[in-house]
Amino acid sequence: MNWRPRSNGASQRLEPYAGKLARTVLRGEWCSNVLFLPDFTVSGDHARQEQVFERLKTSYDKQPYAIRRMLTEGAVRACDKRAQFIGLEAYVEAGGIILRDLFQGDDGGWLQDVALADRLVAEKLKAESDAVAAEGWKWVETAPDFAYGHTYGLRQLRGETIPLTTEEEASRDALQAEYDRLSTEYTEADELPEEVDARLGELETAIEAFEARPITFDPQEVERAGAFVSIAHDGTVRVERGYARPEDELPVEPEAAAEDAGPHHIAAAVMRTGEAVTADAPEPEEDEGLSALSDRLMTELTAHRTLGLRQALGERPDVAFLAALHALTLKSFYRYGSDSCLELDLKSVAFSAQAPGLNDSASAAAIHARHEGWAKVLPKDSADLWEALQDWDSDSRSGLFAHVVSLSVNAVHEAWNRRPRALNHADQLARAVDLDMATAGWKPTVDNFLGRVTKARILQAVSEAKGARAAERIAHLKKGDMAREAEALLADTGWLPEPLRGAEQATGEETAAQDGTTAMGEDESLEDTEDTTDIPPAVAAE
Structure with missing residues (x-):
């Protein structure tokens, strides 16, 4: 259905947002759906608008989400932790451009200059790293992200919490007393007055600040250890102090000599090493007086004691x-x-x-x-x-x-390490603790699932969560576009892929096979083939 403006006033109102593109469309040269025009206002770059406009002329997909996607390719969302870390004002002051959608919720828009954003992130992280290094640490590693488990194998230092001063204790006690008084006063109230609720929140924050005390470390340990500086999920700086690498540790002091250690320490050392005593000192003569027991005798006696401990511990x-x-x-x-x-x-x-x-x-x-x-x-x-x-x-x-x-x-599945019984036990454990991965915070995204499976898997997910009609609306899209749109559709549905579902939710591979889908292990990228032969006919129909 073609659309014509009733007056030139519409063109004037859209001029600041779409420029030449608005005039072109409003003259009636080309327009298939009036709903798409406001979506061009997500970008103020007229040249970019016209490029997308030309692409749409020959594109089958002219939906609003397709236009917004084309206009924001290669951008960083304002809700990304990197953008939150540097701050949008700092990015704009450095000459960066933020695209905003005037008609849709955009979570703050899109940062167009990715290189600039990355440079600002690196500079701010460097400044934070220098401040931490000034504390005397041997090394400081800096990155926007570190892999999970990056501290494995490192010893974490045990510091001392700086105690509160007399003034700080008095302030905390006063805040706590006010909090307790308000809580008691409004215990029976059905709804807290707005000012009381706000004050209780302020008091909680202030009291928690007293609990989060800084930690001091032994200066000699600081000289051998280091810290990690990165960006937390909410855009704040994350500093993990006090990790010592094995190569920086002081050598372990050897076990005390036998003549300086008690008999139980000698036996313990022998049992820990597992070394049998093959030689024994000669039995002392009676006239030599009281002397230490031989290693052989100590081992035999403590073997009896070990069995005694095992039996007794088994009863307690x-x-x-x-x-x-x-x-x-x-x-x-x-x-x-x-x-x-x-x-x-x-x-x-x-x-x-x-x-x-x-x-x-x-x-x-x-x-x-x-x-x-x-x-x-x-x-x-x-x-x-x-x-x-x-x-x-x-x-x-x-x-x-x-x-x-x-x-x-x-409970990690590894192709090279088949452990079916262990993974079955993981299912039993998940049922015992009522594990719900959706409640635990997992959501399907392009990166963690949707961009790495076949189109049929994507459509199956959308169909299960939103119904067949929702799946039909994105069935014609290319793989990458389909994955991105599916992410938005599934965001708040609680949908989970089979490996993350509870036993009562899982449909199993047999059901998937009946649906005509491919194996989960394909791990396809967004650039994979656009073959649609595995799409269920009911979903692929247009």
């Missing part, structure tokens, strides 16, 4: 739990795990493939915060850990145990 689940918690906590939070006689190990695998956004995911942030929270309440010296755990209540012990055990979970 409470002590066994504490001993296991002690051993695993040593592995998770301290440099050495040899402070325990339990031969328990805790492996926390690094991911061989770094999924997009893994380090910025909600799960990663929650795990990091929980780990840091436990680290703050554990004793600094591993020798004090056993007594500290003994003094804890059962809830605290259970919480720490759950955390350290969770670090050992490995």
Whole structure:
């Protein structure tokens, strides 16, 4: 259906946004859908508008989303953490251009000069890095992103929290008293007055600021350790201080000589190394007086004691739990795990493939915060850990145990490492903890799923989440365009691919095969073939 303006006033109103393009369209030279015209206002570049306009003349797809996509190709969204980090004002002051959509929600628009944005990010990160380096660290690594698990294999220093001054304690107590008074006063209220709700929020923020105290480290340790500087998911600077590399560690002091150590330390050293005692000192003569027991006799006696400990510990689940918690906590939070006689190990695998956004995911942030929270309440010296755990209540012990055990979970599918029984157990574990990956924050995007599967998979996802009609509306698009539009359609639906669903949600590979779809492992890029032979006929029909 062709459209003509009723008066030239429309052309005048659109002149600042579309320029020559508006005049061309409003003269009636070409227009197939009046709805597309306002979408050109996302760009103020007249030359770019005309380029897209010419492309649309020969394009089958003239929908509004297609126009906006063409006008913003190669841009950085204003909601991207890099844009938030440098600030839109700084970007504009440096000569950058931001495109805005006057008729659609655009989350702040698009930063057009990607090179400029990256340069500003690098400069600001460098300034932050220099400030951290001035603290005396041996090294500082800087990047907009680090891979998840980049601190694996590094020892984290245990610093001391700077205590509150007398004035700070008085201020915190006053804020807490006001907060408690307001909370008590409005306990029975159905709805808080707006000013009271705002004040409670201010008080919470102020009290939390007192809790987030800076940490000081041993200057000698600082000289051997370093820090990581990057951008957090919300655009703020993320500084991870106090990580020592193995090559920077001081050499471990050798075990004390046998004559300087007690008999139990000698036996423990022998049992840890697993070395059998093949030679023995001659039995002392009776007239030589009291002397140390021979290594051979110590090994035999402590073997009996080990069996006695095993039997007794097996009868005491409470002590066994504490001993296991002690051993695993040593592995998770301290440099050495040899402070325990339990031969328990805790492996926390690094991911061989770094999924997009893994380090910025909600799960990663929650795990990091929980780990840091436990680290703050554990004793600094591993020798004090056993007594500290003994003094804890059962809830605290259970919480720490759950955390350290969770670090050992490995449910990653790896083509070279077939572990069907382990992955079946992961399904059982997921059911036991009521895992919901949508609630955990995972959403399908072009990078993490939609751009890496076939068109049929994309259409199947949209059909499951939004219905067949929604899938039909994007079925004609090319692979890359289809993936981007599917991301917008699926954003708030809670849809999950089969590997992330619960057992009751999963449809299984047999169902997928019946739908005519291809295997999940294809990992196709956006530039892959546009073959539509695997699209279900009901969806592909136009």
